Amino acid sequence: MKDAIAKLLKKALKQKKVDLPEEEIASFVEIPPSAELGDYAFPCFFLAERLHDEAAQIAIELREEIGSPPEMFEDIQTKGPYINFFINRNNLARQIIADIAKEKDGFGSVNLGKGKKVVIEHTSINPNASPHVGRARNAVIGDSIVNLMKFFGFKPEIHYYVNDVSKQIAMLVVAGAERLSFDEMLNKYIEIAKKVEKSKTLEKKVFLELQKFENGDKEALKKFEKITKTCLKGQTEILKKIGISYDVFDFESSYIDEARDVLKKLQSKGKLKKDKNGRLYLDQSDTQLKGMMKSPVLVLTRSDGTGLYPLRDLAYTIYKISLSKKNIIVLGEDQKLYFLQLKETLKLLGFDSPEVIHYSFILLNTKKGAKKMSTRKGDVVLLEDFFDDLVAKAKKEIKARKTKGNPETVAIAALKYKILKNSPNKIINFDANEALSFDGDTGPYILYSYARANSILKKSKKAKLNSKLQISKIEIPDLSDKEIELIKKISQFPRVAYDTFITLNPSLIANYSYQLAQIFNEFYHSCQVLGSHEESFRLALVDSFMHALKNSLALLGIETLEEM
RNA sequence: GCCCGGGUAGCUCAGCCUGGAUAGAGCACUAGCCUUCUAAGCUAGGGGUCGCAGGUUCAAAUCCUGUUCCGGGCACCA
Numbered sequence: 036m037k038d039a040i041a042k043l044l045k046k047a048l049k050q051k052k053v054d055l056p057e058e059e060i061a062s063f064v065e066i067p068p069s070a071e072l073g074d075y076a077f078p079c080f081f082l083a084e085r086l087h088d089e090a091a092q093i094a095i096e097l098r099e100e101i102g103s104p105p106e107m108f109e110d111i112q113t114k115g116p117y118i119n120f121f122i123n124r125n126n127l128a129r130q131i132i133a134d135i136a137k138e139k140d141g142f143g144s145v146n147l148g149k150g151k152k153v154v155i156e157h158t159s160i161n162p163n164a165s166p167h168v169g170r171a172r173n174a175v176i177g178d179s180i181v182n183l184m185k186f187f188g189f190k191p192e193i194h195y196y197v198n199d200v201s202k203q204i205a206m207l208v209v210a211g212a213e214r215l216s217f218d219e220m221l222n223k224y225i226e227i228a229k230k231v232e233k234s235k236t237l238e239k240k241v242f243l244e245l246q247k248f249e250n251g252d253k254e255a256l257k258k259f260e261k262i263t264k265t266c267l268k269g270q271t272e273i274l275k276k277i278g279i280s281y282d283v284f285d286f287e288s289s290y291i292d293e294a295r296d297v298l299k300k301l302q303s304k305g306k307l308k309k310d311k312n313g314r315l316y317l318d319q320s321d322t323q324l325k326g327m328m329k330s331p332v333l334v335l336t337r338s339d340g341t342g343l344y345p346l347r348d349l350a351y352t353i354y355k356i357s358l359s360k361k362n363i364i365v366l367g368e369d370q371k372l373y374f375l376q377l378k379e380t381l382k383l384l385g386f387d388s389p390e391v392i393h394y395s396f397i398l399l400n401t402k403k404g405a406k407k408m409s410t411r412k413g414d415v416v417l418l419e420d421f422f423d424d425l426v427a428k429a430k431k432e433i434k435a436r437k438t439k440g441n442p443e444t445v446a447i448a449a450l451k452y453k454i455l456k457n458s459p460n461k462i463i464n465f466d467a468n469e470a471l472s473f474d475g476d477t478g479p480y481i482l483y484s485y486a487r488a489n490s491i492l493k494k495s496k497k498a499k500l501n502s503k504l505q506i507s508k509i510e511i512p513d514l515s516d517k518e519i520e521l522i523k524k525i526s527q528f529p530r531v532a533y534d535t536f537i538t539l540n541p542s543l544i545a546n547y548s549y550q551l552a553q554i555f556n557e558f559y560h561s562c563q564v565l566g567s568h569e570e571s572f573r574l575a576l577v578d579s580f581m582h583a584l585k586n587s588l589a590l591l592g593i594e595t596l597e598e599m
Numbered sequence: 600g601c602c603c604g605g606g607u608a609g610c611u612c613a614g615c616c617u618g619g620a621u622a623g624a625g626c627a628c629u630a631g632c633c634u635u636c637u638a639a640g641c642u643a644g645g646g647g648u649c650g651c652a653g654g655u656u657c658a659a660a661u662c663c664u665g666u667u668c669c670g671g672g673c674a675c676c677a
Binding site for chain 2: 062063065067068069072076078080081083084090114115116117161198200201202203287310312314316324326327328329330331332333334335336337338339341343344345348367368369370371372373375393395396398400405407432436438445456457458460461462463464466469472473474475476477479480482483484486487488490491492493494495538542546549550553556557559560561563564565566577598599
């Protein structure tokens with residue numbers, strides 16, 4: 036569209052003896068702040084100096100040069116220093132409705148992946164306790180990326196890395212937690228973490244337990260496995276409740292042997308060094324990490340010779356890359372530098388590294404200000420508790436309204452939207468009261484607009500008829516402002532979905548979903564559908580809206596409700 | 600000390616990549632709207648030195664530099 040405008044302008048500019056390439060002209064073309072100013076606009080400021088005239092006057096003269104607008108435009112006007120282009124809205128309306136009627140749930144989707152496998156690792160919570168909402172951010176973002184990949188024709192394989200070789204589990208072993216249930220784990224963990232912090236001898240005991248596990252001591256193995264299993268089961272059950280599941284669970288402990296091979300390979304690269312305590316480390320001073328760290332090294336073994344986490348992580352990442360070249364991982368912001376270290380090490384070994392999405396923490400709003408959630412300190416809002424609160428609230432609302440609708444679906448929408456509407460790199464300030472709200476910029480609000488739309492179609496006798504009717508036969512009436520806004524917003528969906536895919540930033544589509552729902556609600560109030568003269572067209576428009584919103588929410592991992 | 604994020608209305612956030620018309624939403628507050636398709640809604644109103652200071656530009660929330668505050672990280676946690 037911008038190209039077409041640029042073409043018109045190029046011709047007009049030539050008359051004024053200004054010769055600019057079309058691409059440059061197109062780069063000036065913008066979308067005006069309000070619909071009254073048209074659909075596209077061309078600012079003339081930059082021409083003022085060159086033509087020794089006022090920008091507003093130039094706009095008028097250029098407009099004259101263009102002459103009568105071609106068919107694709109309804110009108111071309113000038114407003115001050117701008118030339119404003121109004122596209123033919125009826126054409127747009129017809130086209131969008133026809134596209135969606137044809138593509139339905141595929142509207143906006145492009146088969147970029149062509150069925151290619153993409154390995155996505157997300158969530159990967161330490162198996163030590165019930166997850167808090169901060170951890171849930173990883174899972175919710177990861178799940179959205181999975182949906183995004185599917186939408187663009189990839190075949191996602193979802194991996195969950197289970198950190199079963201860890202100090203945390205060793206601590207729980209020392210605390211005798213292998214007999215505990217999942218619900219009891221958190222308190223035990225907080226208790227032992229406090230004790231270990233205070234006592235060096237207890238910490239030694241913890242590391243001894245870890246060493247025993249790594250060396251394959253049967254007793255230790257059994258205890259570690261029991262705790263890991265209990266935690267993993269508890270965690271995945273909660274995640275399943277919010278509609279997030281996994282294809283493969285990879286256990287860190289099964290990469291201990293491969294880790295040794297990685298160590299050997301690094302040895303052969305000649306970058307591996309041993310410090311005076313006997314630790315093996317990788318010198319990274321010849322990489323971008325120089326200047327970013329006090330000492331650019333990656334420590335790979337303890338002084339007792341046991342491998343550290345990065346070593347196994349390397350082995351694991353190499354394994355994932357062997358599954359598919361396209362790899363995505365979701366990691367906390369605390370792992371930014373570490374991931375760069377990993378990336379440089381993989382590069383040294385001749386491997387690509389996964390695309391990474393880093394997300395910031397969710398802070399807890401308290402009277403004293405925001406503070407970080409910490410499992411270790413017990414300052415958390417547990418995902419499960421928060422979700423249960425959301426479900427209870429949804430049940431209450433549904434009951435009050437005497438409607439039907441699945442409260443779990445409403446709660447999932449509230450939770451996921453709350454997490455996804457912010458850019459991953461933005462810290463989320465989590466306020467319990469605000470998070471429980473279903474008004475305004477929330478998941479339930481968006482679902483509600485869908486349910487309302489559905490209600491119209493359900494009550495309509497023509498809707499069924501419409502679906503069989505040739506879209507081309509529907510008469511497009513003179514469009515009201517709200518109808519135009521809605522059509523334009525719907526038409527943006529493919530672009531927004533694609534941008535989300537490129538940037539791996541689900542907040543783009545989350546914000547779009549909200550704006551779309553908002554415009555629909557405005558349309559709903561200003562335009563009666565049933566029984567109106569424009570009924571056929573409006574029914575088709577409502578149907579188009581529903582598809583756009585449904586596809587949009589699907590990318591966020593949110594299901595729509597026909598009634599709520 | 601160094602590296603990476605962030606600072607926009609009382610609060611929570613869009614907008615920044617790719618500079619343009621009066622800086623947008625939501626919550627909270629005020630006033631309206633349910634005998635018409637679901638009031639989880641809509642309409643109207645008040646509320647902003649876009650952290651601060653320079654610079655580039657016809658034009659800066661947006662780009663550049665400096666500075667400040669908050670978060671994350673910088674050798675045996677994972």
